[in-house]
Amino acid sequence: QKEVEQNSGPLSVPEGAIASLNCTYSDRGSQSFFWYRQYSGKSPELIMFIYSNGDKEDGRFTAQLNKASQYVSLLIRDSQPSDSATYLCAAGGADGLTFGKGTHLIIQP
């Protein structure tokens, strides 16, 4: 069974610091990886996706993928209180997306 593992947290980070979120996946056939942000009571919102090994940057967000280690991470620079949310990692293949249970991130002012 395909699995995506994330530390549930909460992960507490001071405002202005770098928040580092990690996930591992079990299916080596996964081809695409996604990070979603979900505020309490809201639906998931796509932040970034990455397909190739290495880093991908988008504003304050950087996604990192290491297929050999089956590891995906999301870095949030200059963390803001508005970044406080649950972050979901998902691995995708031909048969759809498998989600982790999410990491609860708290940015402390």
Add this chain to the structure above:
Amino acid sequence: KAGVTQTPRYLIKTRGQQVTLSCSPISGHRSVSWYQQTPGQGLQFLFEYFSETQRNKGNFPGRFSGRQFSNSRSEMNVSTLELGDSALYLCASSALAGGPGNEQFFGPGTRLTVL
């Protein structure tokens, strides 16, 4: 461009009843996926439709079914509701089905409560 819409947003049913949820994807998107989200289990995949055909199905009982229409709108049906079916049901649309490029965009969800 309008986002994914889901109706109704909230629903209260009693055990044994059935329910139908609706999802309209982003214009031009042909793939619709359905998920169930609960606090304990997280986001669990129900099924995916692409061009009116079910491409993938998650590990849910046959009480959960769906379909997609020629305009890409999709419906999900749950028959003989159980208390454990109480959840947030999310629909996600994507332009493609599977593989790179299948970024999924979620609708606001339907909150189903079974009493």
